[in-house]
Amino acid sequence: MITNMESIKNTLQVKGIKPTYVRLKILDYLERNRFHPTAEEIFKSLEKKVPTLSRTSVYNTLNIFKEKGLLNPLFITGSEVHFDRNTTPHHHFFCKECKKIIDLNIECAYFKEGDVEGHKITELHGYFKGICKDCLKKGATNGYHNSI
Amino acid sequence: MITNMESIKNTLQVKGIKPTYVRLKILDYLERNRFHPTAEEIFKSLEKKVPTLSRTSVYNTLNIFKEKGLLNPLFITGSEVHFDRNTTPHHHFFCKECKKIIDLNIECAYFKEGDVEGHKITELHGYFKGICKDCLKKGATNGYHNSI
DNA sequence: TTATAGAATTATAATGATTACAAATATGGA
């Protein structure tokens, strides 16, 4: 039986990336943590288990993964970049209340078509912002009060 | 007849923003330059006519305009923020070849509806990337060669 | 096994966009 670490190793090799310890750890983290983490979040979490890890390695590795198509960057917040191991085109929802980035399963006809208004599309970023389902249930209205 | 500067002054007053010289100049610039400029581009251009202008004032003013709904920030490139005086919801196309940000006139059913998958939408960012119509005509393929 | 070249990782410095802060200046009413 192929263990999880072996399949991660294979994923790297298929993409022509040498499966080093640091790269395995970062890809493993991304596979297990699908909340669209930032470079800093990845670093902070892996630091505990890999004390020699450097922020530079995290950034380098993420850039390699990006180039090889193992992940997509999200520019949804306007400050840090978030990383998405799921490279299947999909949209995102950013909750202004709980700050979660939620995957959406809606589809885009233009992207499927490959072009919009004559321009050739190679990349799609669909970012919705507002209040997520859960926060709505809790009565959130993002700053403004709800009461009568 | 109402001059352009007077209508800009009025726009500010309607939004409850005191129409100072700096603010008038920046809003006037945004009205006349619809290519989605960055703070730096606005500063560089206005600096010539307003030599005392500071970068800080440009950033402050843009933040005020954003808060009051006079413009929308675009996080399309992942580096600098671009500003859009057109606050009507619309999508954008970023050309990887000529770096232009082009307005798209496609519409989003979910945004019109006001929610996606149960989440309440207040903001929409639709960013397509690829090669624009004009660059395609010129034979651009963004890095990779076209020949047989 | 050991030497060694090349790749990966690290620590540190640098960069670039943006914000924080406090001093200087302008503005509008008493």
Next chain:
DNA sequence: TCCATATTTGTAATCATTATAATTCTATAA
């Protein structure tokens, strides 16, 4: 005119990210 307040400015600080060069690892040939 004088003064309180808002605006603008210059400068320093911050934050995410990249650049650079030194260090460490790794694979392989002698």
